[in-house]
Amino acid sequence: MRTRVTEMLGIEHPIVQGGMQWVGLAGLASAVSNAGGLGIITGLTQPTPEDLIKEIDQCREMTDKPFAVNLTILPTIKPVPYEEYAQAIVDSGIKIVETAGRNPEPFLPLFKEAGIKVIHKCTSIRHSLKAEKIGCDMVSVDGFECAGHPGEDDVTNMILLPLAARRLKIPFLASGGLGDGRGLAAALAMGADGINMGTRFMVTKEAPIHENVKQKMVDASELDTSLIYRSLRNTARVFKNSVAEQVVEIESQDGETRFEDIQPLVQGVKGRELFDSGDLDKGIWSAGMVVGLIDDVPTCDELISRIVREAEEIINERLGSTVSA
Numbered sequence: 556m557r558t559r560v561t562e563m564l565g566i567e568h569p570i571v572q573g574g575m576q577w578v579g580l581a582g583l584a585s586a587v588s589n590a591g592g593l594g595i596i597t598g599l600t601q602p603t604p605e606d607l608i609k610e611i612d613q614c615r616e617m618t619d620k621p622f623a624v625n626l627t628i629l630p631t632i633k634p635v636p637y638e639e640y641a642q643a644i645v646d647s648g649i650k651i652v653e654t655a656g657r658n659p660e661p662f663l664p665l666f667k668e669a670g671i672k673v674i675h676k677c678t679s680i681r682h683s684l685k686a687e688k689i690g691c692d693m694v695s696v697d698g699f700e701c702a703g704h705p706g707e708d709d710v711t712n713m714i715l716l717p718l719a720a721r722r723l724k725i726p727f728l729a730s731g732g733l734g735d736g737r738g739l740a741a742a743l744a745m746g747a748d749g750i751n752m753g754t755r756f757m758v759t760k761e762a763p764i765h766e767n768v769k770q771k772m773v774d775a776s777e778l779d780t781s782l783i784y785r786s787l788r789n790t791a792r793v794f795k796n797s798v799a800e801q802v803v804e805i806e807s808q809d810g811e812t813r814f815e816d817i818q819p820l821v822q823g824v825k826g827r828e829l830f831d832s833g834d835l836d837k838g839i840w841s842a843g844m845v846v847g848l849i850d851d852v853p854t855c856d857e858l859i860s861r862i863v864r865e866a867e868e869i870i871n872e873r874l875g876s877t878v879s880a
């Protein structure tokens with residue numbers, strides 16, 4: 556498949572692995588890139604900018620294909636030296652960055668100067684248009700189905716993608732709810748130039764998380780996600796475990812929810828422990844509705860080849876014969 560995404564990013568297949576806190580390490584990113592997609596190292600998973608440089612170096616030893624780094628700019632309890640992370644990315648010679656969370660404008664001069672292509676992840680058309688206006692090279696349009704932060708508009712990709720196709724001039728990725736060849740074919744049909752997947756790549760052999768987490772996601776249905784932080788207007792879609800249900804319960808009580816009331820349940824460090832130990836009720840973890848479409852734990856290479864093969868069959872055969880009939 557050749558699209559504006561494969562051309563711009565210099566990759567074989569129009570499939571990107573979105574940044575994932577605690578999951579986007581060199582092993583996963585290089586596996587995706589070696590399989591012809593674009594792997595992404597998650598910048599803030601590394602405790603310091605120096606550690607990020609080391610992770611990038613390690614990834615380079617594992618693949619000679621393009622890979623990217625995600626920089627997520629979100630309000631945090633502990634201040635994050637974003638400028639130093641951005642500088643580490645530039646100094647490492649990375650040529651593609653995925654930004655998310657907030658308007659990336661302050662970082663664009665630095666990235667552009669270094670010849671870096673910037674993919675900004677947005678959950679609305681207005682933010683996508685803004686990203687195009689300020690000079691981002693590509694956007695990733697994250698629909699309401701997605702894992703992580705879907706925003707507050709609750710618009711699904713069935714609406715967002717055709718709108719993005721009508722209004723944007725720059726290439727865009729469909730993100731959220733994608734996990735198979737049907738999804739890729741549909742995303743291309745709706746005007747996207749490729750797909751970005753998070754949850755589906757968590758459930759691969761190379762994802763650095765405990766087998767219990769992967770198996771739980773294989774067993775899950777499309778109903779097994781929860782929306783938390785709705786009352787704080789910072790919605791996140793996470794796997795529906797007992798901790799997520801407690802958070803939703805606290806938020807549904809009368810009166811204003813204070814972050815302090817839920818903070819002990821949602822600490823990032825607990826999510827990391829959950830991934831390492833396989834104790835599924837240790838904390839929370841991001842997961843999208845696409846868990847309902849996940850039935851196995853393939854390698855990234857098997858997954859990407861299968862998605863591309865299925866999509867090509869659908870486009871050439873099922874859709875082709877529908878038109879010629």
Ligand SMILES: Cc1cc2nc3c(=O)[nH]c(=O)nc-3n(C[C@H](O)[C@H](O)[C@H](O)COP(=O)(O)O)c2cc1C
Pocket residue numbers: 572573574575576578597625627654655656676697700701702703704730731732733751752753754755757840841842843844845
């Ligand atoms: C475990 C996990 C952690 C994530 N962490 C981040 C993150 O740190 N920064 C970010 O921009 N997106 C993050 N995301 C969102 C993904 O990059 C991607 O946009 C999203 O997963 C797409 O929806 P999908 O899961 O339905 O494919 C995360 C997703 C998952 C599943």
